[in-house]
Amino acid sequence: MPVKVQKVYTRFFEDCGLEKELFVLFLKLLIFLELEAPRTSQSVSLDVEVNAFIPEFDLDVSIKLKELVRGRAMPEYATSPTIRKETIFHIFGITKIEDLLPAPAQFEKLDNYIPREQERDIIKKIFNATVPVVIHASGGVGKSSFAQNIVTHLPKNCEIVIFDGFANGSYRSAKDQRHLHKNGLVQIINEFAFRGLCLPILPRHADSDSFLKIFYSRLKDIILEIKRSSDDAFVLIVLDAADNSEMASKEYTERASFVKDLLQDMPLDGCKIVALARTERLSILDLSHVTLKIELKSFSEEETKRHLKTKFTEIDNGQLIEFHKLTFRNPRVQFYFLQSKESLKEILKRLGEKGLSSDKLIESQLESSIATIKEQSYTKEEIDTLCKTLTLLPPMVPIEILEVSTDISKHLIYSFVSDMGAALLIKEDSVQFRDEPVESWFRETFKPSEELYNFLAKKLTTLYKTDPYVAMTLPRILYGAKEYHSLYTNAYNSSDIEIDDPVQRERIILENITYAIKLAKQEKDFTNLTKLLLEASKVIASKERHSEFIFANSDLIATLVGSEFINDFLYRGNSFNLNGILYAHSSLMLSMEPKFKAEARSFLRLTNEYLIEWSRLSDEKRSYENNISNKDIANIVLSVLYLFDEKNAISELNRWRLQNTKVEVIGLVVEHLIEQNQDKKLTKLLEGLDKYPYLLCASVIKIYQSGKKISKKDIERSLIFLLTQKKSEKLYLTVISIIELSILNDIENKSLIALLEKFFPPLKNYAHKSHDGIDERDLLLRYVTLYKVLKDELVDIDDFIPDDCKDKEELNVIYGKLYQIYELRAKLLCKNIFDKEAILSEISSQMKRISSDSWRYSRSHDYRDLPFLTAYVCIDINTSE
Structure with missing residues (x-):
């Protein structure tokens, strides 16, 4: 090795x-x-x-x-x-898996599908298309069934998503809003993502353009992924009921639906976009001239034959032709009759000589229901009102609201819906149209009149303040009724709404304002339009301001509202995103509650992570775009203090380089501890400042200003520190405050006089506040009067005016009005006068002389706050012991 x-x-x-x-x-x-x-x-x-x-x-x-x-x-x-x-x-703000799929399909199961003779030709055109494709037909021809069956023709390695634009009528519901980019585009991409073809799009607050941008980015990834297996592979996106999506966007007075945006762009290479819509509604999609339009035709005779054989095995050619003709070749009408238990002869007999179209079929069902209800002594006019109300109100329409709106009992409404068979659907005591043809027929047949709008406006207004469904719906009713005054009144008086749910309340207020804005634009009422735009901006900003207020006052909020509110605010369903320095505010709120210590530590760690990132930014970005205030730093220090101890808190404070910053921050920390009655923590903090006397001085002064008692030991420590310091303008306020405290606590006078002489501020030819907010007049008055009283000398106006001053009139006016009051204050501090009543009586006479020249204060910036200085001194004297 x-x-x-x-x-x-x-x-x-x-x-x-x-x-x-x-x-x-x-x-x-x-x-x-x-x-x-x-x-x-x-x-x-x-x-x-x-x-x-x-x-x-x-x-x-x-x-x-x-x-x-x-x-x-x-x-x-x-x-x-x-x-x-x-x-x-x-972490990404997702509370449940459904957030990733906000607009799921609600198609009914496709049973006994009859393949269309056009199908192969249409599929071939779709697969070869390089432009958007729109398949159109009238109601009941089978557009949705065709859309669902496209998947059976899809070549190997290709991928498809079918977006349900109707969703059993819920597309008009304020809760659904699947036409929005944030719902529709996220649904489509995440269906692909769940198959492992791309990264998902996570729900986020962003504009439509941002969602389109990330949609196309994901689409490119999907195309690249599937082309790994085959160069011929492609992605197919099918948009069923595209016209309903655009109708919803117009109903909510919004910009174009995501469907319209997709159809107006050319598809990416490797992607096919197919939309399905009613022929009579193609115009609302504003299709490009290059869009390929394909009509889906009604059943051919052969298709009708296959449809009939799903129920009847033996049919003769005559019956086939008759059924085909009398049902107007409409698949939906045929399906309705084949669902019955009747024989083919009985069905043909019911169809009569003229037959039934899709519209006639619905009409016959409705007339049958009306006849049944008439037996209950209800008139056709009342049933018309019920049908028109169903057409007018967004789904799902609560039965109780229908009862109030129409004066028809809910039991008979249930009967009516039941008699309508497959046309209407009841779910959770609410009604909606079962499918798009039924809804379209109702909307065409029962077009609401202005009288109905007025009727409903009167009926629903009684429930406006308390019922969320009515409150969301009433603005469009008032708009249709031309009840302009009521519409404006509701828009401007959001406080009248007695609905507790803040999310619902916000949406209701915005709905009122939206329709009022629509009215103001229509009437060219620019005065109201301007006011309403301001109201809208207030509502949109209110939640953000609410969060900003809480974070800005995190220490007070933690004390006043309790742990449950804090937990709700930070963790349950709020749309704001915690980031950056807001972690510090969150940490402080939680750290003040013992049971949230672990969560507070987590937020504190996040704060430190952010500070590391922040420290790497340029000076310009740190100063302007990502500024951290002294209050933010104080919140970090307080979090450490609550979670650990004073030693760690002081170390945290000393991480910041600038001494001015540390002095101001310690002042904020002390102020917080005083407000929260944290006397033990305050005492331990002061003890821990032994090695940091300038921070101790700042703390002592803050306690002095609050009127709270300070230990003699802390004052002496501060005094010893100041005696060793060189003269500096920054220490003027600190020195005079510590000297006053020393006098109040009977500390020896000789060192105090020496300190006053050492730091005595220079006399100036002017008198006003400095740029850092310190009032130089107050400072000089305190120094001079206290120095003279300690030396047992009389105070004179000349003590405030430099010898070389050429214009003494202004200084005479300012100091001449105040120095005698400050002298009385100094004597009280030094215990040279013990009769407080005599002092206050003397001040009263001085105040009369000051008020006689009050006309000067409004004309001169330097004179303007003399009364405030006087009042400050008077309060100081009156509250002193």
Whole structure:
């Protein structure tokens, strides 16, 4: 064995502490990956790879993943270090697997499908197409069935996803909204992703363009993946009920649906886009002139024959021709009659001489139901109202709301739905149309009038404040009823809504504003339009402001609202994304609750991860784009203090280089401890500042300003430190405050006079606040009056004015009004006057002289806050012991 290798072996063996046999086994398991990239490069790669999962870049996600892995290496996870799928989902903001598939298909099972004679020709055109393909037909011809059967023709190695744009009518529901890019595009890609063809798209708040961008990026990955097996392989995306998706986007007054965007772009090489829609609605899709349009025709005679034979084995040619003609070759009408238990002769008899189209079939069902309900003493007008209401209200329509809207009892509504057979569907005490042809027929036959809009507006308004479904629906009803005043009133008075769920409440408010904006644009009411846009911006920003307020006041929130609120806010269903320095605020909130110590430590570790990343940024980015305030630093220090002890907290504070920063931060920390009545922690913190006297001074001054009692020992320590310091303008306020405290605590006067003389601020030809907020007038008045009182000398106006001052009038006005009050304050501090009532009486007379010149204050910036200075001194005197 070479000498170098022997040395390494020996050292390694000695350090590991294993027996020789075990050490040899260990070496066999050990693999050195010398070609791996450096840690920093791997970190950057992780950031890039992680953000490939989401529409918009977010550095925070990779930090969370790193912290997750690091945390699992800690002792508390020794018995269960496994990282589970649910944990990863939580980091990405996913609460359940359904979040990854937000718009699942709801197709009915395809039984006894009749292959179409056109099918092979249409499939061939689809497979050869390099442009979007739209298959169109009238209602009931079998577009959805055709779409579902395309998969049987798909060549080997090709992949298909069929998107259900109708979804049993729920496409109009406010809860579904599958026409949105964030739902439709995510559903399509993630169906491919679950097959292992690409990375998923994780739900995230992003705009439509961002979702389109990541959609096409994933699509390229899918195409590359399937072409590994065959160059001829392709991806097929089928968009069923494309017209319904676009109708939904128009109903919600939004930009184009994702379907429309996909059809207006040319497909990627290796991808086919196929949409299905009603012929009469093609115009709403704004199809490009290059789009390939293919009509799916009604059944041929041969197709009708195969359909009939699914039930009747023996049919003659005459019966076939008659059934084919009387059903208008419509597959849906044929299916309806073949579902009955009647014989073919009985079916033909029911069809009569003229037959039944799809629309006539639905009409016959409806008339039958109406006849049944009329026997219950309900009129055709009332049933018309019920049908029009069903057409007007979005699914699922609660039975109770139908009852209120139509004045028809819910028992008869249930009967009506039951009599309608397959046309209507009841689910969880709500009604919706079972399929697209039924809905389309209802919408064409029962077109709502303005009178119905007005009728429903009056009926539903009574439930507006308390019922979430009504509150979401009423804006469109008021818009249709032209109840403009009510629409504006609801948009401007969101506080009237008595719905507790904050998510529902926010959506209701936005729905009100959306329709009010639509009205204002229509009426060219630019005054209301401007106001409504502002209202909309308030609502959109309100949740963010809510979060900002909580994070900005994390210490107070933790005290006032309790642990359950904190837990809800940070972990349950909030749409904000924790990132960056907000970890520190979260850590503080949790650290103040004993039962959340572990979670607080996790957030503190995330904070440190962020600070490492932050420290690597350029100075410009740190200062402007990612600024960390003193309050943020104070929250970090307080988190450490609550989680560990004062020693660690002081060490945390000293990680920051600038002394000014540390002084301001310790002040914020002390202020927090005072507000929270954390006297023990405050005492231990002051004891720990022995080696940092400038921080001790800052702490003592903050306690002094709060009116809280300070130990004589801490004052003396501060005083000793100041006596050793050189004169500096930055210490003026500190010195005068410590001297005043010393006097109040009967500390020897000679050293105080020497300190005053050493730090005495220079007299200036002007008097105003400095750029750092310190009032130089207050400072000089305190120094001069206290110095004179300690030396038992009279205070004079000339003590404040430099000898070389050319314009003494301004200084005479400012100091002449105040110095006598400050002198009284100094005498009270030095216990030269014991009659507080006499002092206050004297101040009252001084105040009268000041108020007689109050006209000057509004004209001069320097005079303006003299009354505030006076009031401050008066309060100080009145509250002193």
